[in-house]
Amino acid sequence: MNPSDMNNDLSPQDGASTDAGTAGGDDLQTRLAQAEQKAGEHWELYLRARADLENQQRRMARELENAHKYGLERFVNELLPVKDSLELGLAASGTEQSGPQALREGMELTLRMLGAALEKFGVREIAPQGEVFDPQWHAAVSMQESAAAPENTILHVMQKGYALSDRLIRPAMVVVARAPGG
Secondary structure, three states, X not given: OOHHHXXXXXXXXXXXXXXXHHHHHHHHHHHXXXXXXXXXXXXXXXXXXXXXXXXXXXXHHHHHHHHHHHOOHHHHHXXXXXXXXXXXXXXXXXXOOOOHHHHHHHHHHHHHHHHHHHHHOOEEEEOOOOOEOOOOOEXXXXXXXXXXXXXXXXEEEEEOEEEEOOEEEEOEEEEEEEOOOO
């Protein structure tokens, strides 16, 4: 209903008595009370929606804080057996029963455990032996003349690189071939 309709209801029409004016006033009072009731209901809905939003924001902030705080929990759980294996190997190295072959086997097993744990979390090893040098994934430590390998081919990997998903964590440190006499 627009305001001009309300004015029409208040004014006596076609010689109506003042009793009709009083009846129109009662109608106006009723509509005012209804409007106030509706405004109160809307205010309550607004307050509830605002409280819900604030509660959700607090909950999301708490969940984000916990994610930051405990985000590495699964990763740590995967690394703990590797640490245990290293400790066992270190303890075994002090006994007379452990020979070099047993220690080597223990180290290889521990290295495989560590590799599997890293792989499980998306860590990929970059060992580019024989590949073409790519400055986005490799860091050239030096260049070496080579007639056997094409130019810009990686001759030797001095230190492996690692990537987490598609993000480079550490580039592979490599020796790159260059043409003889160049």
